[in-house]
Amino acid sequence: MKFVELARVYEKLEATSSYNSMRDILAKFLKAAGKDELRVVCYLTLGRIAPHFADVNLGMAEKMVLRGIADAGNVQDSSVLADYKRIGDLGEAAERYASAKPQLSVKEVFDGLHSIAEIGGSGSQEKKVKLLSSLLQRSSSIEARYLVRIALGDLRLGAGDKTVLDALAIAYTGSKEARSVLEHAFMICPDIGKIAELLVKKGLKAVENVNIEVGIPIQMMLCQRVESLDELKKRTGFPVTVEQKYDGERIQAHRLGRKVVLYSRRLENITSQFPDIVSAVEKLPVKTAVIEGEVVAVDAKGNVLPFQVVMQRRRKYDVAEYVRRVPVSLRVFDVLFLNGRDLIRTEYEKRYALLRKIIKKGKSVELAESTLCNDVKCAEDFFQDIVQEGGEGIVIKSLSGEYQAGVRGWNWIKWKPEYVAGLRDTFDLVVIGAFYGRGRRAGKYGALLCAAYDDKADQFVSFCKLGTGFTDELLDELPEKLRKVDHKPARVEAKGILPDVWIQPELVVEVGGAEITKSPTHALGFALRFPRFLRFREKKPEQATSVREIKKML
Numbered sequence: 274m275k276f277v278e279l280a281r282v283y284e285k286l287e288a289t290s291s292y293n294s295m296r297d298i299l300a301k302f303l304k305a306a307g308k309d310e311l312r313v314v315c316y317l318t319l320g321r322i323a324p325h326f327a328d329v330n331l332g333m334a335e336k337m338v339l340r341g342i343a344d345a346g347n348v349q350d351s352s353v354l355a356d357y358k359r360i361g362d363l364g365e366a367a368e369r370y371a372s373a374k375p376q377l378s379v380k381e382v383f384d385g386l387h388s389i390a391e392i393g394g395s396g397s398q399e400k401k402v403k404l405l406s407s408l409l410q411r412s413s414s415i416e417a418r419y420l421v422r423i424a425l426g427d428l429r430l431g432a433g434d435k436t437v438l439d440a441l442a443i444a445y446t447g448s449k450e451a452r453s454v455l456e457h458a459f460m461i462c463p464d465i466g467k468i469a470e471l472l473v474k475k476g477l478k479a480v481e482n483v484n485i486e487v488g489i490p491i492q493m494m495l496c497q498r499v500e501s502l503d504e505l506k507k508r509t510g511f512p513v514t515v516e517q518k519y520d521g522e523r524i525q526a527h528r529l530g531r532k533v534v535l536y537s538r539r540l541e542n543i544t545s546q547f548p549d550i551v552s553a554v555e556k557l558p559v560k561t562a563v564i565e566g567e568v569v570a571v572d573a574k575g576n577v578l579p580f581q582v583v584m585q586r587r588r589k590y591d592v593a594e595y596v597r598r599v600p601v602s603l604r605v606f607d608v609l610f611l612n613g614r615d616l617i618r619t620e621y622e623k624r625y626a627l628l629r630k631i632i633k634k635g636k637s638v639e640l641a642e643s644t645l646c647n648d649v650k651c652a653e654d655f656f657q658d659i660v661q662e663g664g665e666g667i668v669i670k671s672l673s674g675e676y677q678a679g680v681r682g683w684n685w686i687k688w689k690p691e692y693v694a695g696l697r698d699t700f701d702l703v704v705i706g707a708f709y710g711r712g713r714r715a716g717k718y719g720a721l722l723c724a725a726y727d728d729k730a731d732q733f734v735s736f737c738k739l740g741t742g743f744t745d746e747l748l749d750e751l752p753e754k755l756r757k758v759d760h761k762p763a764r765v766e767a768k769g770i771l772p773d774v775w776i777q778p779e780l781v782v783e784v785g786g787a788e789i790t791k792s793p794t795h796a797l798g799f800a801l802r803f804p805r806f807l808r809f810r811e812k813k814p815e816q817a818t819s820v821r822e823i824k825k826m827l
């Protein structure tokens with residue numbers, strides 16, 4: 274397949290905002306892709322060259338891309354810069370310097386981009402620029418526009434993973450109903466290229482039976498919540514396992530022979546941050562395994578320390594020093610794969626029995642505190658004990674429950690002190706925009722536009738303007754944490770209050786608030802009154818509080 278065909282599809286997708294039209298355009302296009310190209314085409318339609326978790330990065334800043342365009346067009350950087358300033362978009366600026374006949378294949382572009390990503394070491398910047406330039410020299414104007422946007426990691430099409438899964442269902446099964454099968458498979462194996470390939474080569478049944486592959490992260494299961502512990506009677510029944518809910522960072526550890534990989538809840542590879550956990554997992558008496566737990570900071574006696582302490586371990590530099598300064602322990606609560614056996618559909622009671630065999634109390638790893646309960650009173654007592662010792666709450670787990678990958682299912686139910694007081698949970702919202710500060714906050718961002726996630730439309734919908742609860746240090750950190758873009762990002766819906774700067778919907782913040790009121794000033798039609806920043810969350814934007822959950826609270 275020629276890259277220009279893909280570029281034309283990008284153009285069509287860019288011009289449409291309707292979810293259904295996007296899905297249909299994609300379905301038609303994906304159907305036309307050859308069996309052997311489908312994997313590559315799927316990644317590229319999402320503006321990527323590998324699945325999210327693979328951490329493959331082109332490593333090209335705007336300046337480098339600009340130099341690549343100038344090099345390809347044989348002009349001065351300043352000339353491209355002037356165009357960029359005038360047009361406001363580097364992709365469109367690149368069009369002006371591209372005049373080749375369409376000749377690139379999708380595969381050539383994919384391989385070229387991979388080569389750029391692989392270059393490292395000294396002189397890597399120059400080499401990356403040269404490689405991009407050579408692709409641009411062989412590009413027509415429309416190809417150059419999108420090539421540059423992919424290189425910048427800013428394709429800005431409205432299509433996300435869900436749209437592509439939906440389109441695949443239509444293209445290769447002829448029915449929308451297959452979407453739920455594909456979505457479920459994507460929870461167990463969040464590699465869209467792989468799912469597509471399985472579908473086209475082995476059929477829907479093979480997708481339905483997709484298994485865990487050690488090394489590929491599984492989307493993590495989440496908890497439901499109840500109004501009162503009495504509700505357990507109808508939700509899970511008894512007996513149940515009741516566990517301490519730790520307030521640290523969720524880790525999914527994959528062990529394949531001697532190799533260990535750790536994934537965060539956002540499915541990011543965080544192996545290098547926790548060498549101590551890696552060596553503890555290396556010592557487990559298993560050949561292959563996927564286990565899950567919460568990593569917490571501990572004092573010399575092994576007591577759990579607050580969340581803020583473990584957060585100091587979230588760093589790329591000075592790791593060895595912080596391993597010494599902030600000792601941690603992984604409190605393990607699940608096993609999804611063990612010695613060649615996929616346990617995702619196995620009931621929790623059996624998974625837990627296996628877990629007990631492999632996890633012995635050690636310095637850096639031990640089982641989560643838990644008890645077996647036959648009635649509400651027992652769960653209540655355990656909860657009181659945990660909270661008195663400073664714990665965040667409990668998680669109640671159905672003994673017969675499967676591991677519901679990526680789902681907020683009823684097999685896990687959380688219970689926290691604030692629920693007892695009848696208080697509402699806080700909101701986890703996605704930052705979609707920022708406002709410049711005034712007065713003391715001049716020169717910084719002073720407030721953020723935050724959105725809830727609409728899982729039906731796969732969009733981020735504005736819900737509140739957040740300006741309270743930030744310390745000066747936090748405000749200083751914001752520009753580094755937020756990726757600003759010069760246009761409203763794809764999949765973002767906002768109206769009424771619009772920000773000074775649009776932000777890629779990537780960062781999730783926990784927000785407290787007084788009440789939800791009707792409001793025309795936000796796209797959701799409702800607004801959170803008196804929102805207050807609480808903390809940054811280690812969540813994917815699609816795991817933020819959903820529009821559906823907010824509507825249930827009204």
Ligand code: ATP
Binds near residue numbers: 516518668
């Ligand atoms: P909250 O905002 O209430 O902390 P959340 O939205 O982050 O919750 P939930 O799905 O409600 O996520 O709660 C599950 C999270 O709790 C997990 O992602 C995990 O990080 C943490 N956790 C701590 N202890 C346990 C445990 N014993 N079992 C399961 N999850 C646990």
